[in-house]
Amino acid sequence: DTEDLPLAIMEDAKSGKSEWTPDGITTNEAITGMKGVLLYSYDPQATIQLLTESFGYTKVAEEDQIVRLATSAAVGGVIDVHLHPEKRGVGGYGTVHHVAFRTKKKEQAKWLPIIAENHLPSSEILDREYFTSVYFREKGGILFEIATDEPGFMTDETFAELGTSLKLPEWLEKHRQQITDVLPEL
Template identity: 40%
Template sequence: MHLRGIHHVSAITAHASANYDFYTKILGLRLVKKSVNQDDLGVYHLFYGDQTGAPGTKITFFEMPDAEVNKHGSGSISSTSFRVANEQALQYWKERFLDKNIEHGEISRWAGKLVLPFQDFEGQRLRIVSDDPDNASPNGSPWEHSPVPESNAIHRLGPIEISVRNEKPTLKLLTTVFGMHVVHEETVEEKKTLYRLAMSSEQTTDEVHVIRDPALHFQRPGRGGVHHVAFRVKNREELQSWVDYVNELGIPNSGFVDRYYFQSLYVRDPNGILFELATDEPGFLIDEAEHQLGESLSLPPFLENKRTQIEAKLLPLNTTWHKE
């Protein structure tokens, strides 16, 4: 069994409408599914990605209106990145952020890549990462109505960064259970160490970066923070094999969870980081036509009988795309 790459990242927002505006109108991602948090039916779960929401292109958000501001610290997924084609695209994004008054840093080199750090309106820590033309990742298909030109568009997720005080439990889970391997280790600041991990599958160049920082306090999760990261498995059968495997190892887990658009397994490491394995199949076209993705509230069949009650709890959110 080999993980096929990063499937999605799920984060927290307190404002679904402003979140929709930022990730579609500023970043040029497509809202591919407007649904609800299946563990808390009174709030939205918004999925953004490429034209069809392909695995490896998605960032998702749970709307938690009463969430406090995220406090960065140990036991957190501390940065999410997005891949673009080259350095010229990075320069485009720097100019775009200047024009749109988006908080951002300078283009610099980090973990072997040229990156442009920035934040969304709630302080979500993000990066634009330039691909290496000689070792580029497979591209997603940019949204056909994106305000960002295709040559500069985000085409998939980049490395996911994890921050911990003690890296050993996290590295042990990622390597001995999930089959990743450390490809590089370096000191990035005094007493801070960066571990770059690659997936075992040759089908992906996706990486996970673990930062050891013994000075960190523990994270207080909230809006502007990340809830979990998911890794790709092929289908239900492969996921069930992972469920059996982690059970054999005696690792606490969620068991097989049917999310309808994909199936999942959740494991939390000793540092408190929540990892998910999610299937590539069946995807977001299972209940909506491609040209209508994300425009109306989608519910899995097992929640349809509660649609009236669910819609009554949700604030209106107009996601019907129109050219401005």
């Protein structure tokens, strides 16, 4: 991308079709989700253990110092963990801040005791206006989020209006000018 974050766009038979059709992008060309992520953990074995023992991922491959974990989920069903990364993650522009896992709102609270059993500090369930979130940092230093879809992004605009203006949750409105000042022109 424009900030040198390495991204790979891939297509597979499991991907869904997008219902969103902005100008010039067909349903066959639309990006419908994230297949997976590559993690650079400070403690790769602890990260792998958490994901396999508590999150239901299974080790499916290991090649070139990367362990591939997978679930049956079509979106986000692949997590690669680098066993010996030369570089470690550093926060700032051009980086990924956290990795989010999707859950139903009625199931979100069940994750709090699982996180606690793994001796990981976490937030409570936080209301983010468009969804609710639980944040925790795993032993490899990666910030994870468990987020809901509900109530969704159409709480303050229609489907046709989605993405046409910058909507901020109430708790970020006081930072609107600071946020808009750093956004690139589209």
